[in-house]
Every structure is written in structure tokens, then in C-alpha cells.
Amino acid sequence: MTAAWLALALAAAVTEPTGACGLCHPDVRVEHETSVHAREGIGCHDCHGGDPGATSTAAAHRGDFRGVPSRLDLPAACASCHSDLERMRPYNLPADQYALYRTSGHGVRLARGDDRVAVCTDCHGTHAIRRRDDPQSSVFPRNIPATCGRCHGAGASGESLEGEANPFAAYVGGVHGQAFLEDNNSSAPHCGSCHGAHGAAPPGVGDVDKVCGQCHSPARTYFLQSPHAAAMQTAGAPECASCHDHHGIRAATESMLESVCTRCHEAGSPQSEVASAMRTLFRGAEDEIDAARTLVDRAAAIPLYVEDYKARLEEARTSLVQSFPVMHALKVDGVEELTRRARSIAAEVESEVNGKLLERRWRRVGLLLFWFYLILTMVILVRYRRRALSEATR
């Protein structure tokens, strides 16, 4: 009777992609069932070889059985399917991951026989591999920083990069990490946006501006016009990162013109004069905009019509923000033009709102006039009342 049940269970088991392997490896079978491979009918023997229909360990682990693939062989094993254009076509998946991987920092070192680098399973998982658009997947965009951080974070075995002990923590604290992870801004960059995914490698000197310039193209254009472009190339300093840092990128504010420039240029030097000139221009315009905005808010609370003024202040703000990329060219003229524009709009708004507020001050003059007549009325009323009172007591 027991044997009959076992036979029935076996018959049911072998029809699954995992075959009979799950009888001895139930935990792996359960894990595998959640994977995209299970859904597409890719079973154990497709990676591990052997005979999934066999009912004894010896029979199952026979033939082309490979067991656990070594880390060194793993990328090639995955590539046996994932580099096959014909097989990938129905899923509309690229088939160049293996080729890219071999050019990556990970792949280059693996080829040298160093297996202390990321292979496919380190990022994608082993049996429970999920689709990239599955939020539970380790390579779902929002999870990518944490996945890379497993090696390139605190206490991990991943080596420090460019003297940065913990690139993951630096990224999380920087503006990109804040925007991507805190503000849920999906257009902010994660690790792969700058380093590439399968071909992950740090951009070298001369390439940094190209990588950053994918998003910050105006800044790059102006940077290339500046003396910094050639000088950094010669000095071997990474272009954007020399001032803005690698992973822990701070918010680009005008205060950087104080703190960052002095790293290389002495105070009082012509270069730092340029920086302080640009900073003064920026702050002057910003103060003017802030003052105008305070005034507009005051008028809005009355309320007066301020929608137009708000729009014009946005315009001023845009000019001011546009001066940031222009600063990379280190030309005071360009910055001056934009900040002057911002300033003049703000000053215009300020004077117009002031005019409107002044109009309202006339209400106070009206109040004085009102009280004059009111007191006159009261004097008359009090006199009449006094007369009535004396009549009453007489």
C-alpha cells in the first residue's frame, strides 16, 4: 500500500520541471518554484545535468550530472542559454550580458582566476531568480544599490574604490541616493546608471565627464570650455568627481565655490577671485528673489493677486539655476548675465508688490478720516444725551 502511494507521488513529481530531484532537495524545489525559470519550464537538470526521472540518488546523479557549478564556470554556464540569441528572442531579452560581463571589472578578474568577484548568482540569486521588474527581485531598480552594497558596503569583502571605503554608504548619503531611494525619483541614477550593469566598471579619467554628461549635459559642455578640462586630464584627476566626489555627491550649491575651490587654489589667488565673484553674483540674485518672495507671500495672505508675480519669480529662479552649469566654464560674464536677469525680475516684482501694498496703506488714512467723523457724531450724541438726562431729572 505504502509503495503504491510512493509510486503515485513519484509519478506526479516527475512531471514537474524539477522532476524527482525535489524528493531529496525539497527546500531547493520550493525556492525554485518562485523563480522565473520554473515558470518557463527550466528545471534542475538544465543547469545541473543528471536524470530528473530517476528514483534513486545514484541513478539521478549519473551521466552529464555536474553538481554545483564552480564560481569560475558559472558565467559561462548561464551564458549557454542567455547568449543564445534564438532562445532569448521570444522573451525580448538581450543576449550580450556574457560579452559585457567579460569586459567588466568583475569579469576581467574572474578570467584571471580570481573568484572573489561577483558572478551571475551573486546579483541575481541562485534558485529563486526573479524577473527584473519584480519588486522582490534583487535587481529590481530600487533594490540595485542594496544588492551592490552587499559587497561594496560596510563590512563587506568588496574592495575599497578610489580610497572610498564604503561607496554604498556614500551613495545613500549623496544627492543621487537621496533622490533615488528617499524621494522615489526613478530618473535619479542608481549604481548601474553610471557603471553599467553586466559590464560594470569604474569610468576612468577622461571618461568621467562623459558619464556624468549623460544627464548633466549643459554642465559638461561648459566644463569642456574651461581650463579645468585640459588641466585635469594632464594631472590625472577625475573630471567631475574632483569637485563633486564619486558616490557621496553633495547638493551643488553656491557654497561649494567657497569650500571646494580652496582645496586647490589659495585664497587671494586670481582663481579664487573668480570663484568669489561668481558666488557674490549668485547670492545677490538669490537674496533679491527671497526678498521678493517674502513680499509676495505677504501680499498673498491679504489676499492680493499674486499669481503673475509667482510665475515671474519662477522665471527668475530658472535663470538663477541656469547659472550653475555656466559656472563650470569659469567665465564670470556668463554668470553675470543670468544672475542680472534673475535679479532684475525679482526687483521688478518687489517694486510692483510694494506699490500695491502702499495702496493698502491708504486704508489707514481712511480709518483716520472715519474716526474723525465718528468722534464728531459721538460728541453730538453725548450732548443730546446730556440734555435728555437733565430734562429727565428736572
Next chain:
Amino acid sequence: MVSRGEGGKRRSLSAWLEERFNLTEMFSFAASFGLFPAELDTSRPFNEALQEAIRRPLPSYGRWPRVLGILSLLVFAFLAATGVLLAFYYQPTTEEAYRSVTTIVRDVNFGWFLHQAHRWSARLLLVILLVRLWRFFFQGMYKAPREALWIVALLTFLVATHADLTGRLLTWNADGYWATVRALEVLYSLPLVGPMFSFLIGGPRIDSLVMTRFYVLHLAAIPFIMTGLFYLHFSGVRRVGLSAVARETRPVGGALKVHIYNLLILTALLFGALVTLVTLLPVPFIDPADPFATPVGARPPWYLLAAYGLLEIFPSAWPRFLPGLVIEATLAVAFLLPFLDRSPGREMRQRRLAIAIGAAVLVAWACFTWYGFQLEVGG
């Protein structure tokens, strides 16, 4: 029709009218709203009745401290007048309310004045009614035969707070909206009364239907009730007389004139005060209500802060109805005060216990108000 008269137009007109209407009764009713502090014999012709009435002692309540009643009526009249004018432009829907109030304040000629004057009058009305209530208490005004006047005064204050509460929501700005949300939280947590309120208003969600209900209450129901309460108050005063009449028997005869002048001076002063407040201390106009963003300092209106503080100070392990029961018991005692304290003496030193309890309640009220206010400071 009046040209046939022989003894001058005025005389014949009044005679002609006297034959067709009971002028004395009409005047008596109109004068019930604070114009005339004595009763008239409505079975006699108007002139006769008036002459007879003003020969009796006629102290004016147009002067401190009895001025608070007529002052609250004047403020109420001012509120009614500005309210009617505001209603010409106001649209009571959640979509349009804020925009229409903006139109009133920004675009309508003197709309800003109406809006601000309405808000300032509402504040003044509540303060005057509350001060009047405590004056009634401390000067023993609830004692026989003025028990009903005390109950009416208490009711007037409670109804006025409802007028204030419903009005706050109508502008559909952030402050008013969240004050209403918090106020309803407080009211709903009262046992018995809470579910009743909830049933009448339609639950905790503030939507366009609640807005409509508040609009109707604010424009029709509450002003009607307030008018009735003012009528009850002043006709009651005429029947039982002003307090401490004995010491002021002096003005007789033409004292009605003095009273009318007192009222006119009072009206002018009140109008002057309101215009000054509106011009120099306008209430800031703030952002529209956003049900998804609670601003910092979202708290119930000041008159509910004490109840709010009391609800919050009770340990959460205790039953929720306990603080509500305390609030309701306090109100019930206030209503029954004339029947609980039956000693005849009205002087402070004759009623040490009542004064002590009243002062304790006042201090506790102030403390809980402060506590309730503190709860929402800095979010």
C-alpha cells in the same frame, strides 16, 4: 388717505394706523429686542401706553456692566447684516467655496471689509457672551427670579459657538477645515450627545454634504434660534426688571431718550472698534483646505480646547466616555445652577462656596485650554 385728517398729518396717520393695527403690540414686540426696557400695556393706544410706561422707573442697560446683553445683540445684528451681503457672492460647495471667498475678499468692492468684519464680529460675539456668562455667575444674576435668564444666556453662548464652528468650515481654508475636523472629534467623543451630533452631521468625513448642512445651519437655523434666544432674554428682562433696580430709581420721564442715546453711542463705538480692528488687524487669508495634509497646529476652536485637553489628558486605558461624561456633567450643573444654589443672597461674600467652586472651574477651564493648545504646538 391721510390728507383728510384735520389735526396734522402725523396725528391722523397714527390714528389711521391705530384703527387697523395694534401699534402698541407691534412696538412692544419690536422693542423686545433691546430697544425698550419696560413692559407696555398692549390693550391701550400706543401713545398712552408709552407715556404710562416711561413714567415708571426706567434704568438703561446701555451702560456698563449691563451693557453686555445689548452689545451682544448689536454684534449679532452686525453679523447678520454682513452675513447677508457675503452670501450674495458665496458658493457653498467644496469646489467653489474657497474661490468664491477669494473673489469676495479680493475683487468685490469692500468685500474685504465685509469678510473681515464678519470674522471679527464673530470673535467679539463669543467673547462678549462668555464674559456676560461669568458676570452673571459672579454677581449672582442666576438667582430668582432670573433663573430663566441664566439658562437663556448659557444657551445663547452654546448656540453662538455652533454658529462660529459652522462658519469656520464655510471658507474652506486649511485652518477652518482642520479646526472643524478636530472640533468634530471632540464632539463625537461625548457620550450620548456625540452619536447624536454624528447622526445629524453625517459621520466623521467632511465632504460637500457636510458643507451644505453647515451652510444651512449657519445661514438659517442658527440665526433663527439666536434671534429667538435674544427675544426670550430681553422680554424676560422686561418682565423681571433689570437687576439692582432699587439703587437706580432716579431716571424717570424722559429716560427713554437717554436710553436711546446710550444705544446710539454704543452702536457708534462698536462700529468704530470693528472698523479699526478690521483695518489694523486683518485676519490673514490662508491656503485652501487640503484633507490630505494636516498643517502644524491643527487644533479645535478655542472654546473647545479645554474639552480637547481634558479628553487627551485622561489615560487611554480608562474608558473613553469618562472625560466626555465630565464635560457633560459640568454643562448640566451649569444649566441647573439656579436650582442647585437657592440661597437668596447675591453679594459675593454671602456665597463663598459658590464663588470658590466657580473660580475653580474657571481656573481648570483655563488650564485645560492651555493644555489643549500645547498639544499641537510644533506638530
